[in-house]
Amino acid sequence: MPPSFDALGVPAPLVRALTDRGITDPFPIQALTLPDALAGRDVCGRAPTGSGKTLAFGIPLAVRVTNAAPKKPKALVLVPTRELAAQVRDELTQLLAPFGRTVHAFYGGVGFGAQRKALRSGVDVAVACPGRLEDLISQGDVRLDRVTTVVLDEADRMADMGFLPAVRRLLDQVADDRQTLLFSATLDGDVDVLIRRYQRDPVRHGVDKDADEPVNRHVLWRAEREEKLALTAEIVRAHWPAIVFSRTKHGADRIARQLGRHGVDAVAIHGNRSQGQRERALRDFTSARAQALVATDVAARGI
DSSP: OOOOOTTTTOOOOHHHHEEEEEEEOOHHHHHHHHHHHTTTOOOOEEEOTTTTTTHHHHHHHHOOOOOOBTTOSSSEEEEESHHHHHHHHHHHHHGGGGGTOOOEEEOOOOOOOHHHHHHHOOOEEEEEEEEEEEEHHHTOOOOOOOOEEEEEETTTHHHHHHHHHHHHHHHTSSSOOOOEEEEEEEOOOOHHHHHHHHHHOOOOOOOOTTTTSSSOOOOOOOOOGGHHHHHHHHHHHHHOOOEEEEEEEHHHHHHHHHHHHTOOOOOOOOOOOOHHHHHHHHHHHHTOOSEEEEEEHHTTOOO
């Protein structure tokens, strides 16, 4: 039986807020990391996607973050994609509500106006993609020297996508006495470089994939080029919802149109699409209005 949130040291107002949402039992990564994170320790959390990492760092943020001055956030969450930034923002908004703290997401694909306005009003927790945050810093819209808590979410994905130089530049600008929480599916390679350089005596916790989870089955069909689309449509119709990967952005759009001609409701998502288009595509896919989501590999990292 896992310990309760109360037993892990989560304050009563936040426990009640979680209970109201039907969240009563901590996931393993939460049970392991929350006591150390709430105590102010640097933490490395290794766990697969979908294991509850957002609450694992979101609860300590909600408890420990203080009010920010204009343009000077007190906490920073770095994420690899726009979609993940929006997801984390939505979760943190609910966690921060009992404490009256504010959170805003900063990513590309949208205008700067609303993001600059939020920063001028004061953002306690900034959830940001590295590229957009560097743009805002270079234009004088935000400073990081008051950041006392940093979260690196999906650190391995940021490494895979080539963001580590930007991540290092950003971490070099935050307060020296910060708390750093790092969550990743792996803690070796480039991620270990971040751990050794930017964390102080971190506590390491790891959760492996549940042995009871179903095992993925990989199937290969050999098909001539002219047969591939019809075969893909047949597979999607039999096993939707499905994600179809494309090597290029233009290819994703073309495949989505061609699947439509084969009777499959498909939507495309890639870096050339606006944020509104990407969000609509994800809504259509998750609500089952679309049978297939056609994505480039990079765009799919945020799903």
